[in-house]
Amino acid sequence: MQRSVPRRVALFAVAGLLVSVWAFPVLWALLTSFKTERDVLAYPPVLVFAPTLANYREVLFGSSSILPNLWSSLVVSCWATVLTMLFALPAAYALARLRYPGKRASGFFVLATQMLPPVGLIIPYYLVLQRIGGLDSYSGLVTIYLTFSLPFAVWLMVSYFEDIPYEMEEAALLDRAGRLRTLWYVILPQVGGGIAVTTVFVFLNAWNEFLFAVVLGGNKVRPVTVAMFNFISVEQTQWARLAAGAMVAMAPVILVGLAAQRHIVKGLTVGAVKGGGRR
Amino acid sequence: MSQLGNVRLQGVVKRHGETTVLHGVDLEIRAGEFFVLLGPSGSGKTTTLRILAGLESVSAGQVLMDGVDVTGAEPGARDVAMVFQSYALYPHMTVAQNIGFPLKMIGTPKEAIAQAVADAAARVSIGHLLQRRPGQLSGGQQQRVALARAIVRQPKLFLLDEPLSNLDAKLRLETRLELKQLQRALGVTAVYVTHDQEEAMTLADRVAVFMDGRIVQVATPREIYSRPAQVAVAGFIGTPPMNLVPALWRDDAVVIDGVAHPVGARTPQTREVTLGVRPGELRAGGAGTEARVEYIEELGDHCIVDLKAGDTRLRLKAEGQAGVREGETIHLGFAPGAAHLFDRASGERLN
Numbered sequence: 001m002q003r004s005v006p007r008r009v010a011l012f013a014v015a016g017l018l019v020s021v022w023a024f025p026v027l028w029a030l031l032t033s034f035k036t037e038r039d040v041l042a043y044p045p046v047l048v049f050a051p052t053l054a055n056y057r058e059v060l061f062g063s064s065s066i067l068p069n070l071w072s073s074l075v076v077s078c079w080a081t082v083l084t085m086l087f088a089l090p091a092a093y094a095l096a097r098l099r100y101p102g103k104r105a106s107g108f109f110v111l112a113t114q115m116l117p118p119v120g121l122i123i124p125y126y127l128v129l130q131r132i133g134g135l136d137s138y139s140g141l142v143t144i145y146l147t148f149s150l151p152f153a154v155w156l157m158v159s160y161f162e163d164i165p166y167e168m169e170e171a172a173l174l175d176r177a178g179r180l181r182t183l184w185y186v187i188l189p190q191v192g193g194g195i196a197v198t199t200v201f202v203f204l205n206a207w208n209e210f211l212f213a214v215v216l217g218g219n220k221v222r223p224v225t226v227a228m229f230n231f232i233s234v235e236q237t238q239w240a241r242l243a244a245g246a247m248v249a250m251a252p253v254i255l256v257g258l259a260a261q262r263h264i265v266k267g268l269t270v271g272a273v274k275g276g277g278r279r
Numbered sequence: 280m281s282q283l284g285n286v287r288l289q290g291v292v293k294r295h296g297e298t299t300v301l302h303g304v305d306l307e308i309r310a311g312e313f314f315v316l317l318g319p320s321g322s323g324k325t326t327t328l329r330i331l332a333g334l335e336s337v338s339a340g341q342v343l344m345d346g347v348d349v350t351g352a353e354p355g356a357r358d359v360a361m362v363f364q365s366y367a368l369y370p371h372m373t374v375a376q377n378i379g380f381p382l383k384m385i386g387t388p389k390e391a392i393a394q395a396v397a398d399a400a401a402r403v404s405i406g407h408l409l410q411r412r413p414g415q416l417s418g419g420q421q422q423r424v425a426l427a428r429a430i431v432r433q434p435k436l437f438l439l440d441e442p443l444s445n446l447d448a449k450l451r452l453e454t455r456l457e458l459k460q461l462q463r464a465l466g467v468t469a470v471y472v473t474h475d476q477e478e479a480m481t482l483a484d485r486v487a488v489f490m491d492g493r494i495v496q497v498a499t500p501r502e503i504y505s506r507p508a509q510v511a512v513a514g515f516i517g518t519p520p521m522n523l524v525p526a527l528w529r530d531d532a533v534v535i536d537g538v539a540h541p542v543g544a545r546t547p548q549t550r551e552v553t554l555g556v557r558p559g560e561l562r563a564g565g566a567g568t569e570a571r572v573e574y575i576e577e578l579g580d581h582c583i584v585d586l587k588a589g590d591t592r593l594r595l596k597a598e599g600q601a602g603v604r605e606g607e608t609i610h611l612g613f614a615p616g617a618a619h620l621f622d623r624a625s626g627e628r629l630n
Binding site: 165167168170171172173174175176177178181185186189190192 | 359
């Protein structure tokens with residue numbers, strides 16, 4: 001594609017502006033994480049300073065180490081993701097494929113659960129978990145995460161399943177694959193992009209979740225988002241440690257994102273190339 | 280194994296809610312036969328094929344294969360293979376994996392699969408494409424992969440749903456011939472759905488013509504062409520289609536615009552009929568019905584003359600040169616044996 005020079009310049013300018021708006025907070029936090037608390041509070045802000053690793057040392061190995069909390073986050077997020085996908089895939093497949101009375105209504109119901117404001121659910125969830133002894137437990141928090149990640153994942157996966165032509169399944173049935181093996185050999189491999197996208201979203205949602213974790217967690221189950229909150233107290237906010245904690249907490253997310261990047265882009269553009277022939 | 284492959288439909292009815300798609304279809308397909316279901320779209324031919332495959336349930340009636348009732352059997356339990364109109368290849372598998380998939384599903388050992396895949400691929404000349412994916416193939420090649428996947432398991436019954444409709448005209452003719460050769464070589468029963476009467480005529484041992492959810496005629500292509508059982512079949516088969524003219528049948532002749540044409544069959548009482556004459560059977564000259572030449576379509580070895588007799592459009596097919604000029608008025612006749620007589624009301628054949 002040939003573009004005129006002014007057009008290209010304008011495009012780069014706009015793109016650059018957008019990237020800097022998105023990237024600025026992250027870069028500023030990165031910078032902050034290498035500063036001493038004194039440099040952080042310096043006004044006007046200093047860009048040239050003597051970098052220190054003290055904050056990282058403190059958040060990783062110090063008295064307020066967030067390593068146990070990272071572990072906590074990892075356990076909660078992984079369980080939430082695995083269970084979500086385990087239940088969401090068959091459910092979405094059923095919603096996309098099988099014809100049964102009330103299909104339309106159940107599809108809407110799945111979406112409707114996404115419309116509830118989470119804040120309104122905290123107190124009921126708290127009371128329910130308290131009653132069944134699920135407060136400050138991994139199973140409790142994971143279950144709560146499932147209540148919103150599952151509908152989201154189902155809703156997302158349905159559209160991927162719907163993209164697969166019926167004839168593909170009919171061919172597999174005639175090839176004697178049966179329903180389950182058709183799903184395993186023919187359907188799932190074709191929605192690989194969708195699975196990657198959904199898994200990443202579900203994992204990120206669980207990893208970044210704060211509201212439910214702070215209320216329904218406790219001393220035993222304290223994800224990293226809650227732990228970082230401890231750097232903010234009434235007397236003072238330890239900005240540099242907070243920033244270092246944020247950087248550490250971000251690392252796994254970035255790794256997951258990079259690993260799945262190829263699939264995500266592929267998954268997001270599915271359906272955009274329908275006219276372009278068989279995928 | 281592919282030794283048998285006898286299929287019977289008995290009183291098969293299919294309803295979708297209020298609408299009835301098939302009104303009691305009875306059909307017997309013999310083992311080893313190339314059987315074509317022909318009809319316009321919406322006539323129920325594809326539904327019939329899908330019922331044979333087990334992809335569609337029946338509302339009433341029975342499906343028998345080699346004498347065994349398979350009406351309620353799952354698709355996989357029927358020993359049938361199908362080629363879909365869209366081919367339905369698995370896009371994430373290589374050609375070899377696509378072809379081998381039916382064998383893998385029945386637990387065939389790896390070496391045996393490789394051998395069978397190579398054989399099937401060779402039969403449809405795609406042996407060199409085995410490591411490609413369907414997305415990297417042309418339409419014609421994809422079609423061959425679909426064929427290979429269908430024959431690899433050596434099914435009893437081979438179902439084809441308009442398999443040539445996505446190919447360009449030249450390729451369609453070539454593939455048509457190969458398809459017929461393949462079916463002969465394998466000795467498998469094939470049921471083939473198409474709306475293209477030329478395809479039906481060239482491929483079929485026998486044809487079932489569908490109209491509005493009913494079978495109106497089952498016969499060899501020759502017989503369907505020379506003795507259509509229904510006026511609708513007569514109008515559907517043949518290029519250009521048969522001329523159909525309202526007429527009176529009296530004694531042993533039909534009367535059109537006051538001119539009597541002998542038809543070689545006698546009626547006890549005068550009745551209203553639809554007269555059918557193939558364009559190739561119309562003759563110009565003599566003292567027949569008057570018609571004006573509107574256009575002449577030159578097609579090389581033959582030509583089509585468009586005529587108007589009163590308000591009725593007629594077509595005459597002449598070998599070589601037309602021998603008439605546009606605007607000329609000619610007289611039309613036909614040999615008594617060329618007349619097809621249908622009841623005006625019911626459309627049933629009378630002679």
